[in-house]
Amino acid sequence: MGRQQLEQGEGPGGADGFGPDADDTGCGILHVDMDAFFASVEVRNRPELRGRPVIVGGVGGRGVVSSASYEARRFGVHSAMPTVRARRLCPQAVFLPPDFEEYSTASRAVMAIFGEITPLVEPLSLDEAFLDVSGARRRLGSAAAVARLIRARVRDELRLTCSVGVAPTKFVAKLASGRAKPDGLLVVPADRVVEYLHRLPVSALWGVGERTAALLHRLGLATVADIAHTRPATLVAALGEAAGTHIHELSWGRDPRAVTPRVAEKSVGAETTFDTDVADPDVIRRAMLGLAGRCAARARRAGVVGRTVTIKVRFADFRTINRSRTLPAATDVAREMFETAWSLFTALATDEQVRLVGLRLEGLDTEGGAPRQLMLGEREHGWRDAERAMDAAAERFGSAAVRPASLLHPDTPTDRPGPTRPGS
């Protein structure tokens, strides 16, 4: 980020032999990282923002920055910074509240492209993933060629940019993508991994944060090369068995972890922090309704149903409680999740100020695989179908297209009444 590596094209690095055209023999792992993902999605959707500093984050008094465009990063704004501070650093920036539905839609599109390249995709978050492309050589070419293909497809099909690191291991691939940013490609050849790593500061190693780095500095260890040439026993004595061995292995580029396609999610959840603490049950009820909608939509998208609904309530004094109830049959219906969540909340019989509420669906099973006990009087086209129709509408027209009537806000222009409004 702080580095001046903003040349266009395939990015920096050619001069020292690391870069887009380096020898990729023995490199099978890609780390693909979207550039300033949330901000980029916003800029893509609103071309008038192009070239301006864009900051996505909580706009309330307690918000933090989720994503900042590179224009904003020049002012020192970075993610996880309180929005209030970002405003001081870059008052001219466009501040936008996050639209997670939009980002997940974009993320799905990105992941879909990865999925067409190889089934060995390990998403780390909405905007980054490891890919093992060693099996794609015959079909699509070498790892670097695949990386170029991915970058081109993401650019052409999604009008977004990403940076790709190509290396023999996950750890080095991730380092490389970081060095390639933004909109770059960096190959670390297999026979030059050690050379590449050894020039880097110790903080480049996975698992070395500020505190560990400071500790290593006190031992006189500043670069990865220093670590590599320190006896493992010394490192273990300083950092403990696990961490000491781990960073020594990494310093020689040894990282045996395979790319593991994502294991099934164990739960889906969402939570919301109120801008100011609330005690009004109506406000909490609406928040729960919104959370239920988000959880249910996510469950349906992931094709899972769950039997246990858990709520989380954090009071003004940060006391946090969880309550859960297991349903007779698994569900992915927001209505059912909301009713359960709301009865759990009302059972608390509290009138205290609430800071945060969360809702989680647990005990997941794959939908379709899970038989569903029908309920008496359940209409053939009940809530479930209504909510599926909402999913389809949101897919086409955005998440504000259809939602429960009590979540409509008269001031928001997107909330005009439409022809489809199931559940009203």
Next chain:
Amino acid sequence: MKFRVERDALADAVAWTAKSLPNRPPVPVLAGVMLEVGDGRLTVSGFDYEVSSQVQVDVQADADGTVLVSGRLLAEITRALPAKPVDVATEGSRVEITCGSARFTLPTMPVEDYPTLPEMPRSAGRIDAGLFATAVAQVAVAAGRDETLPMITGVKLELERNTLTLLATDRYRAAMRELEWQPDEADTSLTALVPARTLSETARALGPLGGSVGVALSAAGAGEGMIGFTGGERRTTSRLLEGENYPPLRSIFPPEFVAHARVPAAALAEVVKRVALVAERNNPVRLSFSTDGLVVEAGATEDARASEALECEYSGDEMTTAFNPQYLLDGLGQLGKPIARLSFVDPMKPAVISGSTEDGEDDTSYKYLIMPVRFANQ
């Protein structure tokens, strides 16, 4: 207080009152049963503010008086006593029970802390005790057990002229039984939602006594919100559940069907039990009907599977539907007829089980409705 009583008479009386005692009483005295002697009779009472039970027994009374003792302990002791006359006497703050060479001393609880039992509501009519016990068992099986939804833990009684209808549901199945009773007034029209557990225990205890059961229910005035049952020297009262929003169960039973199957009830139950062994928790058994008969299956492609065929008279299009095996067994087990008649509208719509005889005499006084399970790719 001092009296002598027959062992069986005492054991039955204590068992009747102790059945409704709470496991974890909010106040200790509610775990007690009260023994009261006067006019040559012993009255045994239990009450937990929800349900009250009382029974009178003839005894040989030497001294009148009242004591309150632990109901559970007294019930266990009386059940275990030898078949000999039992002597009960208070000794200070204790009560002594002697039977043959067995001797028990129990602590008593303060009688003055014990609540007064509620008045019996006004009598509404009478019903055959055995018939009532069967009917209640048939319907209570479908009642819910989820205490967070009190309404569905009840059995609904509809007393309309000389027809008594019992209804229950746990939202996944429903049962309805109609039978005749003798109302005190010809134009009776009353409804009550009675906790299923209390109703079952009461009907089960009164059934073997024979004779008739008195039903006491007031539409308004004294005893409102309460139902009472009497049989012989026994009476019980129960608080009613709030039933204003009880689902309209009658209208959930489909008026017409497109397919019917006739199959021996016991044989089908055996097959379902066997096949369900491979059905994991919450997984259904699948029933495929055709003119060739019925095939019952369970299990998924990668897991253990089972299937079994049995003869079945079937009229309708070929059809596969799936049910929770326990729901199916509950209904089949309560039919009380050799042949189960299964009626369908659609594989995804409620199915109704009723009884029939081998000669084809259909009996629709009992109907058990069951919601299917939607399984994969359906």
